[in-house]
């Protein structure tokens with residue numbers, strides 16, 4: 781998962797991850813191992829700050 785500069789560390793993605801894999805720090809997001817690639821976090825982000833690594837490689 782890639783976090784772009786639009787992220788405002790609101791924590792919404794962390795709140796919805798069914799596996800609680802996302803940790804919000806002051807100026808960073810930590811993605812822990814075990815992502816099921818459900819993409820819920822991408823969909824809830826109000827500013828589209830999350831991208832899947834493979835998606836950005838394709839574009």
Ligand code: SF4
Nearest residue numbers: 787788790791793825
């Ligand atoms: S929901 Fe989006 S803006 Fe909020 S912490 Fe997650 S990536 Fe950043």
Ligand code: SF4
Nearest residue numbers: 797815816818819821
């Ligand atoms: S894709 Fe799903 S499992 Fe992976 S970090 Fe986002 S919400 Fe969590």
